[in-house]
Amino acid sequence: MKRNRLFHRVAQSGERVDALVQSAKSYLRFSLLWARAIVNIRRGTDPTFKVDGRSLIVSMTSIPSRLLGIPITLDSIFRQSVKPTRLILWLPRRRFPTPARVPWWVRALARRGLEIHLSETDRPHDKLLPAIQAHPTAIVVTVDDDIIYSPRMIARLLDGHRDFPETVVCHSARSIRFTSSGNPALYETWTLNDPALHTPSHKVLPLGVMGVLYPPASLHPDALNAQMAAELAPTADDLWFKVMALRHGTKAMLLRPDSTVATAVPFSQKVSLWAFNQHAAGNMQQWCGLLSRFHLSVDDFQD
Numbered sequence: 001m002k003r004n005r006l007f008h009r010v011a012q013s014g015e016r017v018d019a020l021v022q023s024a025k026s027y028l029r030f031s032l033l034w035a036r037a038i039v040n041i042r043r044g045t046d047p048t049f050k051v052d053g054r055s056l057i058v059s060m061t062s063i064p065s066r067l068l069g070i071p072i073t074l075d076s077i078f079r080q081s082v083k084p085t086r087l088i089l090w091l092p093r094r095r096f097p098t099p100a101r102v103p104w105w106v107r108a109l110a111r112r113g114l115e116i117h118l119s120e121t122d123r124p125h126d127k128l129l130p131a132i133q134a135h136p137t138a139i140v141v142t143v144d145d146d147i148i149y150s151p152r153m154i155a156r157l158l159d160g161h162r163d164f165p166e167t168v169v170c171h172s173a174r175s176i177r178f179t180s181s182g183n184p185a186l187y188e189t190w191t192l193n194d195p196a197l198h199t200p201s202h203k204v205l206p207l208g209v210m211g212v213l214y215p216p217a218s219l220h221p222d223a224l225n226a227q228m229a230a231e232l233a234p235t236a237d238d239l240w241f242k243v244m245a246l247r248h249g250t251k252a253m254l255l256r257p258d259s260t261v262a263t264a265v266p267f268s269q270k271v272s273l274w275a276f277n278q279h280a281a282g283n284m285q286q287w288c289g290l291l292s293r294f295h296l297s298v299d300d301f302q303d
Helices: 002-039 070-078 104-112 129-134 153-163 226-232 237-247 273-293
Strands: 056-061 086-092 114-119 139-142 147-149 168-170 173-175 204-206 212-214 252-254 262-264
Touching: 002 070, 002 104, 056 129, 056 153, 070 086, 070 104, 070 147, 086 129, 104 114, 139 153, 153 168, 153 212, 168 204, 204 237, 204 252, 226 273, 237 273
Parallel strands: 056 086, 056 139, 086 114, 168 252
Antiparallel strands: 139 212, 147 262, 168 212, 173 204
16 A cells, blocks of 8 residues: 555656646747747738739737737748738737837837737727728738747638638638537537538638638628627627628638648647637527527528
């Protein structure tokens, strides 16, 4: 018995040491990536770049708790093989009344092409809606603030856009599902990155985390109704964008995977099983509300 307790304590000590080592490695990686982003002065946007005469805007939002690590995400956008025309970071005005209140390490990246705009709301929808409202003829790529994107993320989205210019294209998606009786299936049963989603379809739900490209005029005009979005999908921006695309007749498509990889910024918000379940439950509630409000059924999602 004593021997078993001794072995158990030794095992626990080893696990703690492993955790400390991994934490130290993550901290070192974070520090090196952060310093690289701040020290680099090479411009990461190309104001002259056009796609068939249209600007290419990369748009994103963030929150105060993630601003420390956001230079790492921004640096991965600046290092893209295809430089966007503009890179816009939308921050809520109620948190940052003036640009001068934004932390210096974020403002410092303006020299590389970052534009900091203040939005009137504080919702995830701001990654797309203010951009398409202000720049209705532009192609908009949305990204998340806690991801390190591979250098070909934008290039691959543009390849998909050129092949399917009227389709929303993405690097990650779920397959929208209904039960045999026509009721919405639970969100957690929606297949992630199903190979069947590699063709344009109304069943494709683009997920913003890995990057999504929206062609000009791809969403229903109601998409810009901030009050309606806050009422029906306050936290489910992906679902709001999907329904607004569907109502406008715009399909979506998942790009075929290749060497393109995206990884999380060290120490950024982690996805736990609890968080996923809470997210899934919230998504289901908002999804059913959207279907009811716009009188949508399984038939509307058929190809």
